[in-house]
Amino acid sequence: MLPLSRRTLLKGSALAGAYGLGLGLAGKVSGAFAASDPYLLEAAVTDALIDGKAPTRGMMTYRQPGGIDGAMPPTLRMTRGEAFALTFTNRLDEPTTVHWHGLRIPNGMDGVPFLTQPYIYTGDSFDYGFTPPDAGTFWYHPHCNTLEQMGRGLTGLLIVEDPNDPAFDAEIALNLRDWRLGGNSQFIEQFKPRDAAKTGTFGTVRTANWQVEPQQDLPAGGLVRLRIAATDVTRLYNLTLDGAEALIVALDGQPLPSPMPLEMAIVAPGQRLDLIIRMPDSEGQIVTLSDVRPSAPKSVASFRAVGPSLKRDLGDVPALEPNPAPAPDLSNAQQIPLLLSATAENAARDSICGTLGYSFWAINKVPWPGDSADPMAPLAELKLGQTTIFNLENVTPHAHPIHLHGMNFHVLSSSTRPVLPLISDTYLILPDEKVQLAVVADNPGDWVFHCHVIEHQKTGMTSYLRVV
Numbered sequence: 001m002l003p004l005s006r007r008t009l010l011k012g013s014a015l016a017g018a019y020g021l022g023l024g025l026a027g028k029v030s031g032a033f034a035a036s037d038p039y040l041l042e043a044a045v046t047d048a049l050i051d052g053k054a055p056t057r058g059m060m061t062y063r064q065p066g067g068i069d070g071a072m073p074p075t076l077r078m079t080r081g082e083a084f085a086l087t088f089t090n091r092l093d094e095p096t097t098v099h100w101h102g103l104r105i106p107n108g109m110d111g112v113p114f115l116t117q118p119y120i121y122t123g124d125s126f127d128y129g130f131t132p133p134d135a136g137t138f139w140y141h142p143h144c145n146t147l148e149q150m151g152r153g154l155t156g157l158l159i160v161e162d163p164n165d166p167a168f169d170a171e172i173a174l175n176l177r178d179w180r181l182g183g184n185s186q187f188i189e190q191f192k193p194r195d196a197a198k199t200g201t202f203g204t205v206r207t208a209n210w211q212v213e214p215q216q217d218l219p220a221g222g223l224v225r226l227r228i229a230a231t232d233v234t235r236l237y238n239l240t241l242d243g244a245e246a247l248i249v250a251l252d253g254q255p256l257p258s259p260m261p262l263e264m265a266i267v268a269p270g271q272r273l274d275l276i277i278r279m280p281d282s283e284g285q286i287v288t289l290s291d292v293r294p295s296a297p298k299s300v301a302s303f304r305a306v307g308p309s310l311k312r313d314l315g316d317v318p319a320l321e322p323n324p325a326p327a328p329d330l331s332n333a334q335q336i337p338l339l340l341s342a343t344a345e346n347a348a349r350d351s352i353c354g355t356l357g358y359s360f361w362a363i364n365k366v367p368w369p370g371d372s373a374d375p376m377a378p379l380a381e382l383k384l385g386q387t388t389i390f391n392l393e394n395v396t397p398h399a400h401p402i403h404l405h406g407m408n409f410h411v412l413s414s415s416t417r418p419v420l421p422l423i424s425d426t427y428l429i430l431p432d433e434k435v436q437l438a439v440v441a442d443n444p445g446d447w448v449f450h451c452h453v454i455e456h457q458k459t460g461m462t463s464y465l466r467v468v
């Protein structure tokens with residue numbers, strides 16, 4: 001166990017808040033909410049300063065009623081095993097829903113229009129309530145007109161705490177994403193069809209917590225928990241840290257069996273990375289988090305050591321407690337192929353939740369036509385409690401972060417690289433890779449799975465499973 005008290009943690013956090021740019025602290029809310037006292041969250045249009053030049057109009061954010069204008073969505077905090085209730089109100093002038101990415105919760109709370117709930121019209125509210133079974137770093141976002149709504153700002157962090165989580169000297173959460181802004185700081189078109197047919201369309205302004213290269217003060221010599229979520233609609237990050245050593249303690253919200261030194265970590269859209277950083281000892285020393293893809297490193301955020309050294313030791317960092325996970329029964333598993341490919345067929349259908357008007361991608365040769373009241377049949381029916389092995393194969397020249405709702409993938413093997421026995425809700429499959437992913441169907445309902453490059457999701461690379 002780490003020789004740190006809660007008191008040290010609080011002192012560290014207060015310090016960070018006093019000197020820093022509010023990284024991960026702005027908009028932070030805590031506590032579990034009883035059904036009688038729900039957390040109130042709304043989606044609304046706002047202006048915000050993103051590129052440091054002029055306010056961007058027509059942004060979308062989540063906020064508490066009466067929340068500050070132009071602030072990024074609050075980081076929601078809940079406790080593993082405790083009921084959480086949230087009343088969501090739609091103050092956009094289009095329908096929306098809220099999806100809790102990575103949470104294994106009942107199907108009716110999953111936020112997928114038509115499949116799990118009606119979309120929420122302007123002015124209407126929807127009560128979400130669930131008990132998160134896993135502790136870790138997650139996030140939330142809409143599942144309706146997703147490219148536009150996420151592109152304009154609706155991506156927020158969600159942290160599920162475990163009362164037994166080890167304490168650190170400070171904690172920071174970073175929401176990494178881009179914006180498609182023109183030279184006048186205003187939104188330009190969210191995508192180009194020719195890019196949607198390749199890697200997806202990249203943003204023009206990169207941010208962490210809605211700020212360009214923010215810097216945060218942190219206690220010198222301290223151990224800092226850094227929670228990172230890639231909520232961008234397109235960008236894969238290859239993250240490195242200069243100026244300090246760090247350990248990876250969790251991926252996609254799920255603790256690693258033992259912490260691993262960070263060299264370079266790939267974090268694709270939808271994925272998360274939890275690090276413990278050992279800050280340098282001398283006041284003023286800078287630690288830089290950089291994205292080294294594809295070539296010239298680009299600074300994402302930096303951290304400055306302040307105060308007398310706390311002289312912590314990275315060697316004292318324990319593994320996080322594992323989350324409860326159903327064990328796959330591989331001897332009785334059914335096998336299902338999942339082929340990711342490009343398509344020439346155009347199946348795109350108009351939808352109240354938006355269509356990009358194109359089909360470029362398919363799963364098992366079928367392009368998903370879009371959200372609709374009469375969705376196609378599920379790709380497969382899984383018997384409740386049964387284990388299925390998905391033989392996922394990527395025959396495209398692009399990487400795809402494939403995300404499953406409501407249950408997790410257990411990574412078994414890959415044709416191209418050694419894999420850790422990870423548990424994850426979002427597996428990044430590389431070009432020409434074949435991978436075996438086991439899923440224990442322990443959560444009844446219709447569960448979508450899709451590529452989290454949103455242009456791929458919206459132009460065909462989506463389907464769903466039915467667990468009965």
Ligand code: C2O
Pocket residue numbers: 099101141143270403405448450452
């Ligand atoms: Cu992050 Cu279908 O979602």
Ligand code: CU
Pocket residue numbers: 399400401451452453456457461
């Ligand atoms: Cu994709």
